[in-house]
Amino acid sequence: xxxxxxxxxxxxxxxxxxxxxxxxxxxxxxxxxxxxxxxxxxxxxxxxxxxxxxxxxxxxxxxxxxxxxxxxxxxxxxxxxxxxxxxxxxxxxxxxxxxxxxxxxxxxxxxxxxxxxxxxxxxxxxxxxxxxxxxxxxxxxxxxxxxxxxxxxxxxxxxxxxxxxxxxxxxxxxxxxxxxxxxxxxxxxxxxxxxxxxxxxxxxxxxxxxxxxxxxxxxxxxxxxxxxxxxxxxxxxxxxx
Amino acid sequence: xxxxxxxxxxxxxxxxxxxxxxxxxxxxxxxxxxxxxxxxxxxxxxxxxxxxxxxxxxxxxxxxxxxxxxxxxxxxxxxxxxxxxxxxxxxxxxxxxxxxxxxxxxxxxxxxxxxxxxxxxxxxxxxxxxxxxxxxxxxxxxxxxxxxxxxxxxxxxxxxxxxxxxxxxxxxxxxxxxxxxxxxxxxxxxxxxxxxxxxxxxxxxxxxxxxxxxxxxxxxxxxxxxxxxxxxxxxxxxxxx
Numbered sequence: 001x002x003x004x005x006x007x008x009x010x011x012x013x014x015x016x017x018x019x020x021x022x023x024x025x026x027x028x029x030x031x032x033x034x035x036x037x038x039x040x041x042x043x044x045x046x047x048x049x050x051x052x053x054x055x056x057x058x059x060x061x062x063x064x065x066x067x068x069x070x071x072x073x074x075x076x077x078x079x080x081x082x083x084x085x086x087x088x089x090x091x092x093x094x095x096x097x098x099x100x101x102x103x104x105x106x107x108x109x110x111x112x113x114x115x116x117x118x119x120x121x122x123x124x125x126x127x128x129x130x131x132x133x134x135x136x137x138x139x140x141x142x143x144x145x146x147x148x149x150x151x152x153x154x155x156x157x158x159x160x161x162x163x164x165x166x167x168x169x170x171x172x173x174x175x176x177x178x179x180x181x182x183x184x185x186x187x188x189x190x191x192x193x194x195x196x197x198x199x200x201x202x203x204x205x206x207x208x209x210x211x212x213x214x215x216x217x218x219x220x221x222x223x224x225x226x227x228x229x230x231x232x233x234x235x236x237x238x239x240x241x
Numbered sequence: 242x243x244x245x246x247x248x249x250x251x252x253x254x255x256x257x258x259x260x261x262x263x264x265x266x267x268x269x270x271x272x273x274x275x276x277x278x279x280x281x282x283x284x285x286x287x288x289x290x291x292x293x294x295x296x297x298x299x300x301x302x303x304x305x306x307x308x309x310x311x312x313x314x315x316x317x318x319x320x321x322x323x324x325x326x327x328x329x330x331x332x333x334x335x336x337x338x339x340x341x342x343x344x345x346x347x348x349x350x351x352x353x354x355x356x357x358x359x360x361x362x363x364x365x366x367x368x369x370x371x372x373x374x375x376x377x378x379x380x381x382x383x384x385x386x387x388x389x390x391x392x393x394x395x396x397x398x399x400x401x402x403x404x405x406x407x408x409x410x411x412x413x414x415x416x417x418x419x420x421x422x423x424x425x426x427x428x429x430x431x432x433x434x435x436x437x438x439x440x441x442x443x444x445x446x447x448x449x450x451x452x453x454x455x456x457x458x459x460x461x462x463x464x465x466x467x468x469x470x471x472x473x474x475x476x477x478x479x480x481x482x
Contacts, residue, residue, distance in 0.1 A: 163246050174426035185415035
């Protein structure tokens with residue numbers, strides 16, 4: 001079993017590499033623009049053959065690193081069909097699976113943060129994107145956000161047994177992993193019933209994400225910023241180690 | 242792969258069941274006195290054949306549930322040789338392994354909280370006992386405690402790659418899992434150099450554990466409280482679900 005977790009300091013994004021330990025066929029989940037060299041070096045160090053670049057959703061806080069990684073590896077771009085992306089190669093619906101070597105990644109539809117949000121499961125590891133964060137959850141005030149849908153999607157994830165590991169797309173507090181049991185006990189949003197959850201989410205007064213006007217258009221082109229008319233040379237990006 | 246995590250509310254102890262998914266041979270780590278029915282039911286539900294009852298150390302905060310579980314399953318009692326226990330069946334030293342089915346549990350000597358503290362690794366999961374706790378570490382002010390030894394033992398665990406999962410013997414804040422990376426970044430004790438760590442640990446003014454006078458003697462008999470002259474009928478134990 002090959003599993004690598006990478007962290008982008010600027011956007012607090014967690015990127016994951018999963019690979020079959022024998023065949024070395026691999027998947028990368030949520031790569032970040034500006035970290036392509038890091039990610040390609042990590043794949044290279046693992047002897048991994050990248051099959052799929054998988055997105056949990058159309059991110060508003062960073063541009064995906066998918067474009068450069070696809071150019072370098074010829075891997076297929078994959079995301080939820082409900083994202084509406086027309087630039088992807090393999091678009092997934094509830095219950096669809098991706099094979100990499102003898103390993104299987106299961107897709108489940110978890111709308112709420114965005115309509116196209118997709119959660120992936122590999123063995124007992126659940127990659128929740130922004131649907132479940134550690135002690136938090138994704139906001140629902142833009143990009144088709146819906147607190148009610150998010151509530152239902154969180155319940156779907158929490159239906160897995162206690163020991164399932166939660167690997168989110170972000171953490172802002174130096175945490176790296178949680179579990180269904182931990183979130184059930186410590187996530188304040190998960191202590192609320194549906195009505196209180198919706199009221200809380202709808203009442204959050206959050207600032208507009210700083211990068212949304214460049215991130216969303218570029219991500220709607222699967223990270224092809226040129227096609228989206230985004231001048232990425234102007235994007236300051238401190239590459240973290 | 243079969244993995245179950247159980248929590249005892251009264252002592253905030255995390256107990257683990259590991260089993261070979263095919264043969265169902267199993268290990269239980271750090272069972273708690275009073276939770277034997279829960280543990281035996283969990284083993285039964287998994288169809289598990291218990292081979293070993295494994296202790297991370299001679300606990301001061303609870304009596305091990307080993308005695309009743311051993312009587313019910315005929316599993317062998319195992320712990321670090323450096324505990325000095327004469328009641329055990331398989332006493333482990335650095336690098337020793339336990340086989341259960343086709344699975345392997347690796348023992349590493351991690352003295353500091355107590356001299357006999359042993360950390361176990363199964364796949365990418367590290368069962369640290371009280372050596373590394375989530376955002377904390379075990380105290381070093383009784384039972385052969387040594388802040389210097391503990392510092393060295395923590396470094397040994399932190400030498401594993403970032404993604405290794407940390408499963409401690411206790412958590413008092415509703416957390417269930419961490420990783421080497423997370424502890425490196427967020428555990429305040431791991432931000433200290435050796436001298437500062439020793440000064441901090443030696444300067445802690447902690448109350449004496451409430452149950453130490455019954456727990457340690459009973460655990461020195463591998464949980465055979467009768468042999469230790471402990472009247473367990475007087476131990477209030479609220480069994481948690």
